[in-house]
Amino acid sequence: MRTSIATVSLSGSLTEKLTAASRAGFDGVELFENDLLASPLTPEGIRARCADLGLSIDLYQPMRDVEAVPAEEFARNLRRARHTFELMRRLGAGTGLVCSSVSPLAVDDDALAAEQLSRLADLAQDFGIRVAYEALAWGRHVHTYDHAWRIVERADHPALGTCLDSFHILSCGSDPKGIEDIPGEKIFFLQLADAPLLAMDVLRWSRHYRCFPGQGGFDVVGLVRHVLRTGYAGPLSLEVFNDVFRQAEAGPTAVDARRSLLVLQEAVGTAGLPAPVVPTGVAFAELVTSDTEPVSALLAALGFARTARHRTKPVDLWQQGEARILVTTGPAVRRGGTRLAAVGLQSPDPAAAAERAEALLAPVLPRRRDSRDAPLDAVAAPDGTELYFCGSDRWRADFDPVAHNPAASGVRHIDHLALTQPWHHFDQAALFFRSVLGLHAQESVDVADPYGLLRSRAVTNDDGSVRIALSVGAAPTDDTVRARHVALATDDVVAAARRFRAAGGRLLPVPANYYDDLAARYELPEEELSTYRELGVLYDRDAHGVFRHCSTRTVGRVFIELVQRDGGYRGYGAVDAPVRLAAQQAVRAVTGG
Ligand SMILES: O=C(O)c1ccc(O)c(O)c1
């Protein structure tokens, strides 16, 4: 099916929007009046630019407050419509959108609405144009899709059809099954948007919080299935009003948008993609640093052993149990400080995993950085984090063992990776990790930080052997502030923390108030509490079990968390995150780091 995106969904000038839509592979656009009004291009110029970019103008919109009004008002509306249709002819846009009226002049009279829309369609027909009538959820008298359709049906005009918009339909709780009662050829246009399930005024919700299908809480897939059963053959078009997307760069947003449609088309069976290859574990986490000394000291104090070195590159492999951490340095990483830059995922079929990622528009990374290296399948996540798909242990063939003392035994494996996202990447990242890797997303939670709010959402595989916690701050400045971390699983966090401290490691101190509150919340023996207090161990419970965790001091933009997950605890200690973030902030204030 053809795919389209509304210009309102992307940031920048009209030219930037069109270029981004074309590069991401869209076939067409919905052109918004404001984008045309603000463009220095003539309508013919816009038409030519779209043609050059391989885009059709699938819809021009919106026309507002047209129908069910007194005669003299309607005469004025027709005059305005004539101008719009003339403009559409110059643009080469075949379908125009009319939103259900919000005007106080409009009356609750379907017969009048049908008659006036029919006269509008007469005029459109003279210009070789069609009109699609859409119910806005906050329309004055018409706010459901079935009501809009009844009016269109009543008008019975070949140039008048309806436009369905998943947001309006699903936000007001209409049953989308009724869509199947509309003949497909009378559905002139289908607009798709998802949204998080928020309790707020529907107009605000629509204009600020829409997101791409799969990023919110609506069953957009189910709705599209109903639409396809009617025989609808028009484009699948994304109409997303979103404050973050309005600010984010258009290029990545357009790619994110296309990815959401590819996933949707896979779900409804109109496009095939290589099947997801769900990762079965974390092969490694890769830290890059311009200064290996503090990183080596941190890992050594945690009981890791430096077991191997890459044959061709300045990369060390540190290991303890099944936890593997690569430390990369060299000229390429001089900038940017210490950070968590790559993740190796154990994959049953790395080539197939990379194929799916590529089909879902992830940039594929070179298979070899050096001609002597074993080929690796790797792609970049939206924020640039490199994801390596590791089958068996081929990646280790490039490493030569080095003499080392045995590692400690407290750490068993990597429990989870916390990948802080750039501020405008959150929904995009969750959709990426879910769709590309076939992981499940959990509910997102808000976490308070002393200088803002953090939104956090985990994606996991079925058995929890791959857990990635995505989080994002509320403002662009947060990018530089918050660290990522590697959480290491241990059977005894107290012993692991003690061992770390005895080896010269520094733990993040936690305020006494936290432990006073803990004592009030749970009946913990005083001895246990004082141990936690002494080490800065945080404590959480869910319906399944208990989570104990503590953090090291931050090195660059990375820290390590030691975690003990007992009895099937499923979370990540989110309730403790505000305390941890404040403690990190306090350390930063003292050290300036
Ligand atoms: O918010 C609006 O006014 C508006 C305009 C056009 C649409 O297609 C829509 O869904 C909403």
Ligand SMILES: [Mg+2]
């Ligand atoms: Mg709409």
